[in-house]
Amino acid sequence: MCSDRRVPARSSAPASPSQSSAEPTLAELGEDGVLARILARIPSAGAGAEGVPGAGAAVEVGPGDDAAVTALPGRLVSSADMLVEGEDFLRGWLDPRRLGVKAGAQNLADICAMGAVPTGLLLSLAAPGDTPAAVLEGIVEGLVEEAGRAGAAVLGGDLSGAGQLVVAVTSLGGLDPRLPALTRDAARPGDVLWLGGRTGWAAAGLDLLLASGAALPCTPECAACCAEAVEAQRAPRPDYPAVDRLREALGHAREGAGHGRRAALIDLSDGLHSDAGRIARASGAVLDLDGEALRALAGPLVPVAAHVLAVRGDIPATDPAALALHWVLTGGEDHGFLAAAPPEAVPVGWARIGRVLPGEPEVRVDGAPAVHGTGGFRHFRAPEDGEDVTGAPGPRRRDRA
Structure with a gap:
């Protein structure tokens, strides 16, 4: 290491209520002092390979x-992403460790979505000089934690001053030379659509934070699922091994099927409908989602939806089941995986949620075009007709190329 839907308001709130004014700032420590504290939180920093996961x-x-310096297995797979204060998060909602976990998850999931093995992360941090050093230390700790969960290492990065906190991560992985990448253009008519991990929970957590002003006054009936939804928004935990199970299923189904371990795969960072559309366009096919499967995914979120609507005062104008289904279709940031695979491949632990059909590229639900307004978040996007993008401050949903 060397030298969602609404536009959020800027916030100067501390990243965690545990930080105090006695904590030294970046300006007080200076670059070398900050780097020393950061490096102390990365396994074997400055000591070679021993102990690095x-x-x-x-x-x-x-x-x-x-x-x-690393010895990379197979072909290099790389990606980059960033989290910008005020655009993607508010420090009052995300304590530093959770912000590091979130930054790691969104990058590691991209590597896994290519069918590769995550190997390393490079972290670049920019922050105002009056930022407590503990904020950066917490981010690094969270990133190291999530990297280790995926079997990767934090390899280094960069540090700079800025008017707001920016967390930028470059992720690296290795792809077995004997295996094809799992790309978006590999879906074929007759394939089955599978969901690895989950979707909708992080979106539910975001709406809950927005509705409650981060106070989370949940009733006892929904306290557990509300807390789970908020944690999914703050610190998502993708099911990285799900991709290994998909690879295993493709390998078992290969003999006699002639598909060569082919499958389309995408990280659901921007929502099921939006990312399914990316596979549809890249593959030139229709992705038809199963309504019953979607409602089953939405079922556990209905109590959270009822609470959000009650806080907003929208009951009975809006049906909680409809809001929960909307989260499942449009919510990103859980970083589940959507795969289109040959019917012979049945990945363990994945949920069957649809099929691939011939036709002009589009996303359908039970054979009918998906409803307007289920496209997921886009940076720089103009509001759709009737869409409210003002209102309470909060991070907007992510978009990736």
Whole structure:
């Protein structure tokens, strides 16, 4: 390491109520002091490969030098993403460790969505000089934690000053030379649509935070599921091994099927409808989602929806089941995985949620075009007719290329 839907308001709130004014700031410590504290939180920083986690990469030189040195298995797979204060999060909602977990999850999921093994993360941080050093330390701790859960290592990065907190991560992975990448253009008519992990929970958590002003006054009846939804928004935990199980299913189904371990795969960062549309357009096919399967996914979210609507004062104008289904269709940031695979491949632990049909590329539900307004978040997008993008401050949903 060297030198959602509404536009959020800027916030100068501390990242965690646990921080106090006695905590030194970045300006008080200086660059070298900040780096020393950060490096102390990365396993084996400055001490070579010993102790550095990583399922596929051998880390020869870790953080602390001009660059990291790793032995990468197979072909290089890389991606990058960032979280910008005021655009993607408010520090009053995300404590530093959870922000690090979130940054790691959204990047590691992209590597897994190509069918690759995550090996390393590079972290670039920019922050105002009056930011408590504990904020950056917490971000690093969360990133290291989530990287380790995926079998990867934090390899280094960069540090800079800025007018707002920015967390930018570059993710690296290795793809077995014997296996094809799992790309968006590989869906074929006759394929089955599978969901690995879940969708809708992070969107529910975001709406709950927006409706309650982060106070979370949940009733005892929905306290557990409300807390689970908020945690999914703050610190999503993708099911990385789900992709391994998909690979295993493709391998078992390969003999006699002639599909060559082919499957389309995408990280659901922007919502099921939006990301299904990306597969549909890339593959030139129709993705027909099963309404009954979607309602089953939405069922556990209905109590959360009822609470959100009660806080908003929207009951009985809006049906809680309809809002829960909307979250399932449009909610990103859980970082579940959508796959289109040959019918012979049945991945363990994945939910069957539809099929691929011939036709002009589009997303359908039970054979009918999906309703207007289920496209997921886009940066720089103009509001749709009747859509409210003002209102309470809060982070908007993510968009990825």
